[in-house]
Amino acid sequence: MTATRRPPELRRPRGRTGDVPKAIGASSIMWLLVVVYAVPALWFVLSSFKPAGDLFTYPLTLFPKHWTVSGYTQAWTQFDFARYFVNTLIVAIAATLLTIVVSAATGYALAKYNNWWLKAFAVCILATTMLPSETILAPLFLVVRNLGLYNSLSGVVAPAVITATGTFMFRQFFVTVPNDLLEAARIDGSGELSTFVRIMIPLSRPIIMTLAIFSFQWRWNEFLWPLIILNDPKQFTLQIGVASIVGAQNVNWSVLLGASVMSMVPLLAIYLIFQKYVMSADLNAGLKD
Amino acid sequence: MVDSVRQSAESPSVPDDAAPARAKPRWWPRKRYNRYTAAPLLLISVNLALFLLFFVWPVVIGLNYSFTSYTGVGTAPYVGLDNYQKLFGDSAFYAALWRTVIYTGAVVPLTFITSLGVAYLLVSPYAKGKTVARVVFFLPWLISPIIAGVIWRWLFGENVGLVNFVITELGGKAVPWQSNANLSLMVVVLAATWANTAFNMLLFVAALKNVPVSYYEAADLDGASAWQKFRRITLPAIAPTSFIVVLLSTLHTMKEYGLIKALNDGGPGSENNLIVQYIYLTGFRRGHIGYASAASFILLLILMIIAVVQLLANRRKES
Numbered sequence: 109m110t111a112t113r114r115p116p117e118l119r120r121p122r123g124r125t126g127d128v129p130k131a132i133g134a135s136s137i138m139w140l141l142v143v144v145y146a147v148p149a150l151w152f153v154l155s156s157f158k159p160a161g162d163l164f165t166y167p168l169t170l171f172p173k174h175w176t177v178s179g180y181t182q183a184w185t186q187f188d189f190a191r192y193f194v195n196t197l198i199v200a201i202a203a204t205l206l207t208i209v210v211s212a213a214t215g216y217a218l219a220k221y222n223n224w225w226l227k228a229f230a231v232c233i234l235a236t237t238m239l240p241s242e243t244i245l246a247p248l249f250l251v252v253r254n255l256g257l258y259n260s261l262s263g264v265v266a267p268a269v270i271t272a273t274g275t276f277m278f279r280q281f282f283v284t285v286p287n288d289l290l291e292a293a294r295i296d297g298s299g300e301l302s303t304f305v306r307i308m309i310p311l312s313r314p315i316i317m318t319l320a321i322f323s324f325q326w327r328w329n330e331f332l333w334p335l336i337i338l339n340d341p342k343q344f345t346l347q348i349g350v351a352s353i354v355g356a357q358n359v360n361w362s363v364l365l366g367a368s369v370m371s372m373v374p375l376l377a378i379y380l381i382f383q384k385y386v387m388s389a390d391l392n393a394g395l396k397d
Numbered sequence: 398m399v400d401s402v403r404q405s406a407e408s409p410s411v412p413d414d415a416a417p418a419r420a421k422p423r424w425w426p427r428k429r430y431n432r433y434t435a436a437p438l439l440l441i442s443v444n445l446a447l448f449l450l451f452f453v454w455p456v457v458i459g460l461n462y463s464f465t466s467y468t469g470v471g472t473a474p475y476v477g478l479d480n481y482q483k484l485f486g487d488s489a490f491y492a493a494l495w496r497t498v499i500y501t502g503a504v505v506p507l508t509f510i511t512s513l514g515v516a517y518l519l520v521s522p523y524a525k526g527k528t529v530a531r532v533v534f535f536l537p538w539l540i541s542p543i544i545a546g547v548i549w550r551w552l553f554g555e556n557v558g559l560v561n562f563v564i565t566e567l568g569g570k571a572v573p574w575q576s577n578a579n580l581s582l583m584v585v586v587l588a589a590t591w592a593n594t595a596f597n598m599l600l601f602v603a604a605l606k607n608v609p610v611s612y613y614e615a616a617d618l619d620g621a622s623a624w625q626k627f628r629r630i631t632l633p634a635i636a637p638t639s640f641i642v643v644l645l646s647t648l649h650t651m652k653e654y655g656l657i658k659a660l661n662d663g664g665p666g667s668e669n670n671l672i673v674q675y676i677y678l679t680g681f682r683r684g685h686i687g688y689a690s691a692a693s694f695i696l697l698l699i700l701m702i703i704a705v706v707q708l709l710a711n712r713r714k715e716s
Binding site: 127130131133134135137138139141142145146147148149151152155163164166167168209210211213214216217218220221223226229232233236237238239240242243244245246247248249250251252255266267269270275300301304325328329330331332336347350351354355361364365368371372375376379383386387 | 433434435436437439440441443444445447448450451452454455456458459462469514515518519521523524525526527529530531532533534535536537538539540541542543544546547548549550551552556557559562566591594599648652654655658659662673676677680681686689690693694696697700701704
């Protein structure tokens with residue numbers, strides 16, 4: 109709140125006559141890049157509406173000659189899409205909720221209390237960024253198995269809850285909340301935890317939203333860890349399911365295209381609705397992706 | 398103020414905690430100290446428990462198992478440094494490690510250039526249509542590594558793929574994108590760059606927006622060219638972000654698995670197996686948990702060295 113405010117956007121004045129060539133140059137480079145970045149996904153989505161027979165017939169056409177959703181219906185029926193979808197949804201939502209609660213509490217403690225062991229713990233959390241779960245894959249698997257979580261969705265969720273990114277996003281935010289607010293609450297007799305729950309959590313809404321979207325994306329798209337933990341096809345998440353189609357001897361591209369496109373829809377929807385929380389995220393605190 | 402009213406209404410139900418501390422002088426001298434110890438301890442307790450359970454414990458037993466020939470079941474016979482010795486003589490391990498280094502060496506600079514370039518355009522006052530462009534550039538972030546792999550596999554299909562179709566239409570010969578190991582890795586590099594641009598672009602956009610406009614105005618008055626301004630003002634100003642981007646991209650790229658799994662499954666053959674895939678295959682497909690743990694620790698050591706070297710380099714540059 110006390111941060112020095114910069115004057116309102118003072119970008120260089122627009123519309124000078126000498127700027128026209130620059131505008132044309134910059135815009136055309138940018139739009140060329142937009143096309144380059146859009147083509148792979150666009151070609152993929154358009155292909156998914158082609159009938160299976162047309163996928164491999166030359167000459168290829170950008171737009172389907174006959175639009176069809178047969179790939180999608182096939183993916184839905186043959187591929188058990190609904191089950192994988194629900195499993196993934198359970199994992200993503202549970203992990204996201206837990207991540208937010210745990211990160212907010214830890215971030216708040218790190219920001220507002222002054223104990224040597226809290227500082228030590230902050231270093232430990234940062235260390236998890238440098239040492240991602242891929243480097244302790246085998247022993248982490250043994251731990252989860254010993255806890256009896258093998259082949260269960262909770263085995264996928266539990267190790268994913270602590271993230272340095274989330275914790276430090278909250279820490280960074282709570283540092284900017286004036287200590288006066290906390291003191292005032294104390295003087296009014298509010299307990300430490302009730303201050304946290306009733307005053308601090310509501311204040312941190314933007315951070316909660318940002319972390320929720322990030323966490324959901326991480327868990328929705330996660331592949332290696334669920335692959336190791338989940339053995340029973342009934343428990344598979346979407347990424348494992350899609351990977352199993354790709355890994356088959358003869359890839360059924362029609363089903364693969366449909367299933368892949370459908371698996372992207374939830375994230376796309378969340379992003380389009382909550383765009384501002386992602387694009388304006390203050391992402392400079394101890395992150396991993 | 399509302400809170401204080403509510404508090405007094407509730408205080409009978411919580412007589413122990415807040416009320417006495419406020420009413421009288423502290424009747425238990427350590428009360429205040431306790432309150433500031435108990436509350437944060439409680440707040441971090443879940444995180445601490447998970448940290449010990451899913452981080453400290455695996456590191457400890459992983460280190461332990463890396464000295465055994467454990468297979469996941471039964472006993473874990475102690476074999477000393479055998480695993481590490483075998484690892485240093487294992488050509489498949491070296492091949493995977495070397496492939497990972499080449500891959501990282503290609504992806505990180507490419508990602509850096511593309512994401513900085515895209516971010517630069519997105520904050521430039523000259524480019525038009527930035528709102529739409531920003532969404533398009535960001536879309537790959539939403540796509541999982543597996544799906545991204547599928548998308549690029551579809552694009553670069555060897556027999557029927559858009560790229561080969563365009564090449565043959567233009568009179569060229571179909572390129573063996575999948576049966577040639579180097580070309581195959583190149584496709585993965587392109588796919589990874591495409592997928593990683595979005596997130597790093599976000600970091601760069603935030604950094605570029607924070608460069609004081611007055612610097613550019615002063616440079617304009619001195620007649621500096623666009624390149625001079627970029628080289629002398631922009632790059633130094635965003636150096637901390639550049640450092641984060643390089644560090645995070647390196648760590649991320651070193652442990653790539655999903656993308657390459659879906660794109661070519663480390664193929665052709667096992668020529669493009671990267672290090673994490675190697676660990677997965679030895680540990681979980683062949684059941685050599687002890688051996689895979691040793692390989693994991695080598696990867697961990699490499700990542701730590703990378704991080705420390707980059708941190709030191711960054712510090713020296715700053716001073």
